[in-house]
Amino acid sequence: MNIELSDSKKLLALNKPKGYIVTRSDDLGRKTVYDLLPDWVFSDGWMPIGRLDLESKGLLLFTRDGKIGNLLTKPKNCIKVYEIWVRGHVTHEHILKTIKGVESPYGLLKALEVEKIGMAKAKTKLRVKIDEGKNRHIRRLFGSLKDPKFKTSLKVLSLSRVSIGDFKLDIKSGEWRFLSIKEEKALMKNL
Structure with a gap:
């Protein structure tokens, strides 16, 4: 090139x-x-x-x-945006918890914004914004939450970073x- x-x-x-x-x-x-x-x-x-x-x-x-x-x-310097598919039903309460933050062995894990952008059977598609990136941040954040129907941990099935800052x-x-x-x-x- x-x-x-x-x-x-x-x-x-x-x-x-x-x-x-x-x-x-x-x-x-x-x-x-x-x-x-x-x-x-x-x-x-x-x-x-x-x-x-x-x-x-x-x-x-x-x-x-x-x-x-x-x-x-x-x-806090740069917002990163991800599109993820989560196994389980992500509720409004889940979204509020991810924005408030969840304590973990890796420190407080949280998102700036979480937007539900799709559903397919028992899966939820989300757009997630964060301004820091601890190891497996998004996977651990959602994995700490439980599906209200099945009482199992939510699981990130796919994760794709779609932007960093304005790029x-x-x-x-x-x-x-x-x-x-x-x-x-x-x-x-x-x-």
């Missing part, structure tokens, strides 16, 4: 598919996000900004600038691109 003059030299985006781990190398031989990117991304020291677990997919940003990475991962995912699964300078400025404007 050729770098255009309007491309950022500091940020690139990847639409991570399920089944790839976010690490530079893996002792178990699993596929990493670097398997989806050109060799120079690894050799030039581009690092992921934040994480998505093995089963999660969606927007992942990379940079070589540690300052940018720190700004975009610092709690919205717009590339196909497994593809990558540089952010434009305009997109970079919009993303960094409030930091």
Whole structure:
């Protein structure tokens, strides 16, 4: 891929598919996000900004600038939006609990906003906004809640990050691109 003059030299985006781990190398031989990117991304020291677990997919940003990475991962600095499918019936009371916060061994887990955007049998589709990202934050947050009908824990079946700050995912699964300078400025404007 050729770098255009309007491309950022500091940020690139990847639409991570399920089944790839976010690490530079893996002792178990699993596929990493670097398997989806050109060799120079690894050799030039581009690092992921934040994480998505093995089963999660969606927007992942990379940079070589540690300052940018720190700004975009610092709690309260940047809103991240996810679309998730949850096994179980998510009620209005569940949504209120996720916004108030749930204590866990990992600290207080909470969402800024939760919007119900779909239903299918015993599954609920939600759009979730958070401004911090503890390890498996959303999965643990919803897993701490019980389905009112079946009395089982809610379970996140699929999770996809669709935006970080003002930058919205717009590339196909497994593809990558540089952010434009305009997109970079919009993303960094409030930091």
